[in-house]
Amino acid sequence: xxxxxxxxxxxxxxxxxxxxxxxxxxxxxxxxxxxxxxxxxxxxxxxxxxxxxxxxxxxxxxxxxxxxxxxxxxxxxxxxxxxxxxxxxxxxxxxxxxxxxxxxxxxxxxxxxxxxxxxxxxxxxxxxxxxxxxxxxxxxxxxxxxxxxxxxxxxxxxxxxxxxxxxxxxxxxxxxxxxxxxxxxxxxxxxxxxxxxxxxxxxxxxxxxxxxxxxxxxxxxxxxxxxxxxxxxxxxxxxxxxxxxxxxxxxxxxxxxxxxxxxxxxxxxxxxxxxxxxxxxxxxxxxxxxxxxxxxxxxxxxxxxxxxxxxxxxxxxxxxxxxxxxxxxxxx
Amino acid sequence: xxxxxxxxxxxxxxxxxxxxxxxxxxxxxxxxxxxxxxxxxxxxxxxxxxxxxxxxxxxxxxxxxxxxxxxxxxxxxxxxxxxxxxxxxxxxxxxxxxxxxxxxxxxxxxxxxxxxxxxxxxxxxxxxxxxxxxxxxxxxxxxxxxxxxxxxxxxxxxxxxxxxxxxxxxxxxxxxxxxxxxxxxxxxxxxxxxxxxxxxxxxxxxxxxxxxxxxxxxxxxxxxxxxxxxxxxxxxxxxxxxxxxxxxxxxxxxxxxxxxxxxxxxxxxxxxxxxxxxxxxxxxxxxxxxxxxxxxxxxxxxxxxxxxxxxxxxxxxxxxxxxxxxxxxxxxxxxxxxxxxxxxxxxxxxxxxxxxxxxxxxxxxxxxxxxxxxxxxxxxxxxxxxxxxxxxxxxxxxxxxxxxxxxxxxxxxxxxx
Numbered sequence: 001x002x003x004x005x006x007x008x009x010x011x012x013x014x015x016x017x018x019x020x021x022x023x024x025x026x027x028x029x030x031x032x033x034x035x036x037x038x039x040x041x042x043x044x045x046x047x048x049x050x051x052x053x054x055x056x057x058x059x060x061x062x063x064x065x066x067x068x069x070x071x072x073x074x075x076x077x078x079x080x081x082x083x084x085x086x087x088x089x090x091x092x093x094x095x096x097x098x099x100x101x102x103x104x105x106x107x108x109x110x111x112x113x114x115x116x117x118x119x120x121x122x123x124x125x126x127x128x129x130x131x132x133x134x135x136x137x138x139x140x141x142x143x144x145x146x147x148x149x150x151x152x153x154x155x156x157x158x159x160x161x162x163x164x165x166x167x168x169x170x171x172x173x174x175x176x177x178x179x180x181x182x183x184x185x186x187x188x189x190x191x192x193x194x195x196x197x198x199x200x201x202x203x204x205x206x207x208x209x210x211x212x213x214x215x216x217x218x219x220x221x222x223x224x225x226x227x228x229x230x231x232x233x234x235x236x237x238x239x240x241x242x243x244x245x246x247x248x249x250x251x252x253x254x255x256x257x258x259x260x261x262x263x264x265x266x267x268x269x270x271x272x273x274x275x276x277x278x279x280x281x282x283x284x285x286x287x288x289x290x291x292x293x294x295x296x297x298x299x300x301x302x303x304x305x306x307x308x309x310x311x312x313x314x315x316x317x318x319x320x321x322x323x324x325x326x327x328x329x330x331x332x
Numbered sequence: 333x334x335x336x337x338x339x340x341x342x343x344x345x346x347x348x349x350x351x352x353x354x355x356x357x358x359x360x361x362x363x364x365x366x367x368x369x370x371x372x373x374x375x376x377x378x379x380x381x382x383x384x385x386x387x388x389x390x391x392x393x394x395x396x397x398x399x400x401x402x403x404x405x406x407x408x409x410x411x412x413x414x415x416x417x418x419x420x421x422x423x424x425x426x427x428x429x430x431x432x433x434x435x436x437x438x439x440x441x442x443x444x445x446x447x448x449x450x451x452x453x454x455x456x457x458x459x460x461x462x463x464x465x466x467x468x469x470x471x472x473x474x475x476x477x478x479x480x481x482x483x484x485x486x487x488x489x490x491x492x493x494x495x496x497x498x499x500x501x502x503x504x505x506x507x508x509x510x511x512x513x514x515x516x517x518x519x520x521x522x523x524x525x526x527x528x529x530x531x532x533x534x535x536x537x538x539x540x541x542x543x544x545x546x547x548x549x550x551x552x553x554x555x556x557x558x559x560x561x562x563x564x565x566x567x568x569x570x571x572x573x574x575x576x577x578x579x580x581x582x583x584x585x586x587x588x589x590x591x592x593x594x595x596x597x598x599x600x601x602x603x604x605x606x607x608x609x610x611x612x613x614x615x616x617x618x619x620x621x622x623x624x625x626x627x628x629x630x631x632x633x634x635x636x637x638x639x640x641x642x643x644x645x646x647x648x649x650x651x652x653x654x655x656x657x658x659x660x661x662x663x664x665x666x667x668x669x670x671x672x673x674x675x676x677x678x679x680x681x682x683x684x685x686x687x688x689x690x691x692x693x694x695x696x697x698x699x700x701x702x703x704x705x706x707x708x709x710x711x712x713x714x715x716x717x718x719x720x721x722x723x724x725x726x727x728x729x730x731x732x733x734x735x736x737x738x739x740x741x742x743x744x745x746x747x748x749x
Contacts, residue, residue, distance in 0.1 A: 040552065040555070042559070086735070087731055087734040087735040087738075088734055090738075091734065091738050093552060094492045094551075094552075094555060095689070095734060095738065097492065097555065098492070098685045098689060098730070099730065099731055099734060101494075101682065102682045102685065102686065102727040102730055102731075103727065103731070105679075105682055105723075105727070106723065106724040106727040106728070109720070109721060109723055109724055110721055110724055113718060113720040113721045114718065114720055115718045115720075115721065240563060243559055243560070243563055246556065246559070247560075250556075292571075296571045299567040299568075299570045299571045300567070300571060302563050302564075302566075302567035303563070303564045303567045303568050303571070304564075305560075305563060305564075306559075306560045306561065306562070306563030306564025306565070306566075306567070307560065307564045308560070309556065309557070309559065309560030309563070310540075310557045310560035310561055310564070313549075313553050313556050313557045313560065314544065314547070314549065314553075314557065317553060
């Protein structure tokens with residue numbers, strides 16, 4: 001029972017932790033792409049990687065101030081979005097899917113390659129770039145704080161505070177945009193591209209703008225993650241994270257402003273609860289070690305996410321808050 | 333996957349196969365394997381292990397398979413040195429003949445000693461290009477075999493199947509269990525793996541995709557479902573099979589034969605021949621047999637095919653079985669040249685997509701042609717870019733194709749929307 005309570009407390013922390021922010025920002029970006037515009041971006045993690053490494057490279061390598069690093073990260077993700085969109089946005093949806101997933105994997109391979117080591121630190125990555133940011137915290141970052149049964153270090157709390165403010169601002173922006181004429185055009189593109197085109201709108205330009213916007217949100221997510229862990233390592237930005245973010249978005253409800261945020265918090269809570277719970281069950285011998293070792297638990301979470309994603313898509317594609325009519329599931 | 337092609341590149345290097353450490357060994361050990369791609373495993377080289385102050389622990393000779401191992405009295409630093417005079421003609425040390433390693437308690441520490449058989453430098457220029465071209469053909473044929481199914485499934489059902497790589501992996505893993513754990517020779521094991529692949533393909537269709545089509549699930553939803561399936565399967569493999577890469581029991585450590593301008597191991601030749609024969613058979617089936625014609629008809633126009641009396645569901649099921657079996661065979665061949673890994677299929681998937689898109693989505697011959705080009709391009713690109721980035725070249729090619737000719741070489745304009 002104590003274990004269960006403990007698992008609950010750890011999972012409760014995951015509910016608010018920087019990883020939930022990371023996935024929330026990724027998912028907000030995907031929401032703009034997939035939920036509102038109907039673009040299948042499966043390379044969201046590449047934007048996050050550029051965001052994280054934008055800060056890491058600028059600060060650790062070039063010695064620039066932290067905020068310049070943030071701008072570099074954003075610019076890099078804008079360039080990536082333009083490069084991805086240029087060839088694929090005129091084509092059918094699944095071409096963008098293939099190209100984005102390929103680019104995300106390719107970029108990670110480049111960043112972790114031996115020849116990129118002088119810039120990206122190769123497989124070991126870069127670290128020690130968040131000092132300026134942590135120093136801004138209004139409280140003592142050296143000590144630990146107890147909040148509602150969970151313990152946080154001062155710097156962690158600072159990252160999380162700024163992170164959630166960022167999530168709130170991004171959500172607000174999405175909310176405002178989707179009420180604007182721009183948002184209506186974008187949603188109309190999702191419903192019927194040809195109809196929008198016949199009204200004289202430049203569909204290609206709107207799609208490109210949506211891709212850039214969502215990509216920048218993804219880059220913010222990567223920055224929060226890099227600052228939260230204190231290091232930027234290429235292998236942190238595995239492709240599977242994109243799909244975790246998709247799962248979070250669909251769980252919360254696509255095409256809803258708060259869908260991705262709630263979805264990410266819930267997803268992280270469920271994953272962390274399952275993780276800690278399974279580990280303690282194994283440690284107590286309830287689950288025999290031959291059946292499942294504690295090292296397998298980390299993989300099991302992806303299996304669960306995969307199955308959960310399938311079941312959600314089949315039985316409740318609108319997630320918790322979504323509207324079935326608004327979730328784009330028909331291919332053209 | 334990267335390690336796979338290094339050997340085939342004609343670059344000589346010494347690898348080390350850590351082997352399956354038995355749990356009984358509690359003591360410390362240093363071990364390694366001496367081999368190069370040209371010479372194969374090198375036998376009878378004297379390896380001396382000493383403490384840093386020069387006291388010899390043991391002196392051994394490499395065995396028939398090029399392996400050596402020395403048991404150590406305690407953890408700590410040791411100097412491993414190789415006698416350069418024992419190396420066969422043409423093989424030289426890449427660096428110093430000795431290396432200092434630190435061995436942790438209870439660990440069998442692998443030691444890598446770099447060897448050079450001259451094929452890397454002397455071969456240069458056109459010959460290296462030829463070598464890479466041949467390797468690229470082999471790799472391309474392998475991609476093609478796995479990708480034919482992907483393309484046919486897309487053609488007949490419209491599904492972009494992101495879980496196709498997992499069919500490749502299941503073939504490789506099934507063959508590994510049958511071959512290494514079951515002790516069955518690799519060739520029957522590969523046939524059994526094809527059966528497994530076919531059954532898994534059929535299960536895919538019967539348990540997931542047919543019910544989903546009946547429910548009227550959209551293609552994009554189906555695409556995301558296939559991603560969920562891919563995630564679930566891939567990480568299940570990692571749980572059950574483990575995160576390590578393991579070789580098959582047969583056809584390991586072969587010497588590369590020289591064919592004038594290039595060198596190939598016998599197993600590479602065999603895999604080229606198998607791939608060509610299988611692909612020709614598939615082409616003949618598509619052209620000549622009734623089911624093949626039905627497949628092309630469904631690909632062309634599903635409704636028309638159904639109204640002319642073709643049982644579309646039966647054709648689609650057949651496509652899945654065929655695609656699963658071919659992907660499994662591709663997986664076995666990939667596991668032979670590389671090693672068997674839990675995510676090998678997923679990494680191949682991106683190149684399969686590149687090949688299929690290049691050739692034209694939905695066309696069987698396009699998949700073949702495109703995959704060959706991608707395989708050759710990926711290998712030849714190492715002439716200019718570093719080896720660990722060569723996949724990036726293949727992915728860049730994919731993007732360039734989409735800009736220049738989005739329908740692919742053999743595709744029709746109507747498909748791209």
